[in-house]
Amino acid sequence: MRVKLKAGPEQRTFIDRIEELSGENVFACYQCGRCSAGCPMASEMDLLPNQIIRLVQMGLLEDVLRSKTLFLCASCFTCESRCPKGIDMARVMEAVRHILDPKGKDAFGPGEISPELAKELPQQVMVALCRKFAK
Amino acid sequence: MKLHYYPGCTLKEKAVALDISTREAMKRLDVELVEPEGWTCCGAEYPLTEEKIVGLAAPIRVLRQVRDEGGEVLVTTCSFCFAVLKRANKALRDDPLKRKRINAFLRDDIQIDPLTKARTTDFEDYNGEVQVLHLLEYLRDRVGTPKIKSRLKRDLKGLAVAPYYGCRLLRPQEEMAFDEPDAPRVFEDFLEAVGCSAVDYAFKQECCGSYLSVSLPDAATEASYRVLRAAQMEGARAVTVTCPLCFYNMDSRQAAIKEKFLDFSGLPVLYFTQILAWALGVDREVLGLGEHAVPADSLFEEVPTTEVRT
Ligand code: SF4
Numbered sequence: 054m055r056v057k058l059k060a061g062p063e064q065r066t067f068i069d070r071i072e073e074l075s076g077e078n079v080f081a082c083y084q085c086g087r088c089s090a091g092c093p094m095a096s097e098m099d100l101l102p103n104q105i106i107r108l109v110q111m112g113l114l115e116d117v118l119r120s121k122t123l124f125l126c127a128s129c130f131t132c133e134s135r136c137p138k139g140i141d142m143a144r145v146m147e148a149v150r151h152i153l154d155p156k157g158k159d160a161f162g163p164g165e166i167s168p169e170l171a172k173e174l175p176q177q178v179m180v181a182l183c184r185k186f187a188k
Numbered sequence: 189m190k191l192h193y194y195p196g197c198t199l200k201e202k203a204v205a206l207d208i209s210t211r212e213a214m215k216r217l218d219v220e221l222v223e224p225e226g227w228t229c230c231g232a233e234y235p236l237t238e239e240k241i242v243g244l245a246a247p248i249r250v251l252r253q254v255r256d257e258g259g260e261v262l263v264t265t266c267s268f269c270f271a272v273l274k275r276a277n278k279a280l281r282d283d284p285l286k287r288k289r290i291n292a293f294l295r296d297d298i299q300i301d302p303l304t305k306a307r308t309t310d311f312e313d314y315n316g317e318v319q320v321l322h323l324l325e326y327l328r329d330r331v332g333t334p335k336i337k338s339r340l341k342r343d344l345k346g347l348a349v350a351p352y353y354g355c356r357l358l359r360p361q362e363e364m365a366f367d368e369p370d371a372p373r374v375f376e377d378f379l380e381a382v383g384c385s386a387v388d389y390a391f392k393q394e395c396c397g398s399y400l401s402v403s404l405p406d407a408a409t410e411a412s413y414r415v416l417r418a419a420q421m422e423g424a425r426a427v428t429v430t431c432p433l434c435f436y437n438m439d440s441r442q443a444a445i446k447e448k449f450l451d452f453s454g455l456p457v458l459y460f461t462q463i464l465a466w467a468l469g470v471d472r473e474v475l476g477l478g479e480h481a482v483p484a485d486s487l488f489e490e491v492p493t494t495e496v497r498t
């Protein structure tokens with residue numbers, strides 16, 4: 054993939070903000086790919102977890118914010134347990150979701166659960182999903 | 189002996205089987221479970237960014253109540269409740285700033301006694317005093333295998349059961365401190381203590397798709413299939429879980445799994461407490477087997493109901 058790198062204040066702010074929110078040092082990542090190798094949702098993702106963190110390092114915020122991957126992460130922490138650098142990718146994903154347009158539409162909100170489905174679902178999943186994907 | 193127990197919302201609605209079997213089993217181990225008065229939701233998800241700190245208020249409110257009732261230990265069975273309560277508790281123990289902010293937030297709480305209508309508005313700061321334990325840990329560390337064995341009433345004859353840890357019990361290891369994430373033993377040891385044989389298989393700590401089963405059902409169907417199929421290939425007669433969401437993904441959605449994956453022929457899913465209660469002599473009728481989409485009754489028929497000599 055050919056990318057044009059910019060290193061202006063906007064990029065710097067984006068990277069700093071991700072680090073501040075997630076509490077993770079994104080530059081510790083050396084792209085070994087173990088996070089993506091173990092990720093149960095990798096086959097559904099447009100950008101793999103290691104690609105997300107690489108794009109964050111490069112300050113390519115539009116590409117990261119556009120990715121479907123943010124809403125495919127199940128916060129299962131498999132990547133966290135495997136990363137040799139101790140990075141918790143689930144926290145990086147949550148930080149990126151956090152800075153998505155705050156006035157934008159929910160990626161998934163309570164309105165999307167039909168009454169029939171709500172009758173069948175365990176209560177915890179509705180709370181969890183809205184906590185994760187609604188603003 | 190009395191022990192504080194947090195069932196969580198799902199156990200009062202969709203996973204009544206987990207709640208009832210837990211109570212019945214613990215009674216037979218001389219433990220009376222008490223719920224914290226007026227408990228509320230735990231929040232289900234531990235907030236993963238530093239600014240969503242308000243997500244800590246719900247679990248800490250529950251823990252503060254346990255402490256105020258004189259409880260030192262709180263046990264849970266649902267993996268989601270367990271993870272949120274345990275992580276929030278650790279966050280308050282370790283981080284003075286979180287402690288200060290959450291306690292400041294919770295100082296506005298008002299509690300009204302449903303009977304006397306008395307109002308409580310004065311709460312002491314909570315600093316992580318309670319110890320949060322999963323029931324599997326409690327059984328291992330506080331009850332112990334010898335006692336469980338001495339109370340067994342049924343011989344399960346080494347029924348091959350695959351323990352499923354899923355995502356929430358083991359990780360992040362530093363915070364959950366539950367067991368070794370890559371080679372856990374606590375579930376296996378539990379199964380062996382109650383007379384089953386624990387099936388070793390590759391996917392026991394993989395993800396079942398979790399909450400994506402609602403937003404992206406196909407991905408969860410596939411993730412759950414991988415777990416069930418791996419267990420079946422190793423000879424499991426059932427998979428056992430601690431979490432109502434794992435149960436939903438692997439049991440309620442099994443029809444969808446079978447439709448998509450023709451090599452899979454179906455496998456019952458059980459709550460670990462149903463197995464425990466059964467082994468301890470609880471009647472089949474109170475195990476909540478009617479909640480299962482994949483019938484599990486036959487597993488509870490074939491074992492003879494004679495007393496086990498110990
Ligand atoms: S496992 Fe860790 S170091 Fe390796 S690519 Fe993923 S985040 Fe980077």
Ligand code: SF4
Nearest residue numbers: 092126127129130132
């Ligand atoms: S936490 Fe998210 S990114 Fe990491 S392995 Fe699980 S689904 Fe993949």
